[in-house]
Amino acid sequence: MTEALTTTDTTTPYILECGYEQVWIEKSGKRFPAWKVRLETGSWWRSKLDFLVLSRQSSVPLPKAAFRQLAQESPWQRPDPAVEKRSDDRWKPYMKKSLQILDHFLLTVRKNHAQAWSLFSRQCDTENLCSSPSDHIDCRQSKQLGQYFCSIDNAKHLARVLMERLITDQVSDWVIIEPSCGHGIIIEALVEEVQQSITGWKILGLDVDSEAVSHCRHKHSTNSSMSQIQWIAADFLSSSKRDFGIDDSEPCIVIGNPPFHLAQEFVDHAMEEYEARVVVFVMPRRLCGEAGRSYAYGEDYECEYIELESCDFHFQGDPVKSIKQPSLIQCLRRRK
Ligand SMILES: C[S@@+](CC[C@H](N)C(=O)[O-])C[C@H]1O[C@@H](n2cnc3c(N)ncnc32)[C@H](O)[C@@H]1O
Structure with missing residues (x-):
């Protein structure tokens, strides 16, 4: 011994x-x-x-x-x-x-x-x-800060849901906002999914953690397909679209994986302050309805929940620190 x-x-x-x-x-x-x-x-x-x-x-x-x-x-x-x-x-x-x-x-x-x-x-x-x-x-x-980042598969899934099911209008001047972008993998997945049609879109990645924002700027500085993205250190919940030069005529889409303890506040802020046409978020399952069904969501939105392929999240963006969080994709679409 x-x-x-x-x-x-x-x-x-x-x-x-x-x-x-x-x-x-x-x-x-x-x-x-x-x-x-x-x-x-x-x-x-x-x-x-x-x-x-x-x-x-x-x-x-x-x-x-x-x-x-x-x-x-x-x-x-x-x-x-x-x-x-x-x-x-x-x-x-x-x-x-x-x-x-x-x-x-x-x-x-x-x-x-x-x-x-x-x-x-x-x-x-x-x-x-x-x-x-x-x-x-x-x-x-x-x-x-709730830094449990999406896996790459879930980021791709979110991007696919947005492009295949929600962007049905032929609008060329979307403003896409990822309000809690972490290391930016949802935006990366979206850019990959969208390819050329992204030209003309304004894309913003916000995060309250300035280190996460620096990480995004540094990581994507040499990638030409990501060059139009603005990475901004900001608290989404106290921001308004005017802070980023978005005017009322520009249609906003908010997409992301918000910190779970503030998930409902993020949804409400996207709808009320940003008047988002579409909000696609990974949400804790406890705040969601049944997957595969549509619901009315307040007076102005329709809501659908979609199962994620896996509920794995990476603490601080490190795949080794993987944890499971029961969650679904929540899609809100503003009625015309
Ligand atoms: C669940 S992580 C998601 C990161 C990224 N969307 C992903 O899935 O890879 C939540 C992120 O929100 C950021 N965050 C927390 N509170 C915030 C706030 N009030 N405004 C903006 N970002 C915030 C955290 O720093 C963290 O990076």
Whole structure:
């Protein structure tokens, strides 16, 4: 068991750090320390839940007393055996035994339960746990902004729905607004879908996060088919079409994947402030009616819901941080 405490063998799993920050668990309303674990794939943050799932799936009991004791002492970093004097005073020698027990638990699961281990040793931090303090702040801000981006397939699906089912008028001067554009993949999918007929359209990608907007500008700066798109840092909910030089005679279409906690506000603002002819949004399923049916939506709009091919979203636009959110495409069309 002592082998793991001093090993430099990177195939042996062991705990490196605990309580990097106390992690707020929304569902239980409690805080738990996070654990940084050295795995074959790198060093990743894991939550208490990850350990419990590992124990349940492998049927190897989690050494609860050792786990609790180490958690109570957090934050601490595992002492480097090569360094005599450590700067971390929170490390107490009696914790060594508990740490060895926990290392042994990891080693046992890894040796004997490949399936449970493969989930635990995945190559990313657990959702909401990040590998540096600045990442952690980014993570929190991203969550507050609802930065769960569309998969490419869903972005293409949205663009197809707009072009095949909703743009039936032969209008050459549409103004297309993506009010929460993130890294711009819905606009990218739309440009690909539309190809030449895009000439004459005004296309705006807005996002309240100026870094997301810079990302779009940078990413598309050399792509000539994206050169007419304006990327603007703005809060959609306090914007009006006049802010962007759109006058009342220009027909607006609003398309996107709004932050889910503000989804209804985005719909209302698109209809009321932008007087959009068409609004196509990915929406949380709880706010939607039944897919495949049409509904009246207020006095001026008709509404249809369409199933998405998958409900996968990527936190901060990173496909590795994939999560599922029950959702549908909501299409609103203004009655003539
Ligand atoms: C669910 S993500 C969607 C990103 C992109 N549409 C996609 O699916 O790839 C929501 C985006 O809305 C942005 N956002 C949040 N509140 C906003 C607001 N009030 N105005 C504009 N953008 C906002 C976030 O920064 C985030 O990038």
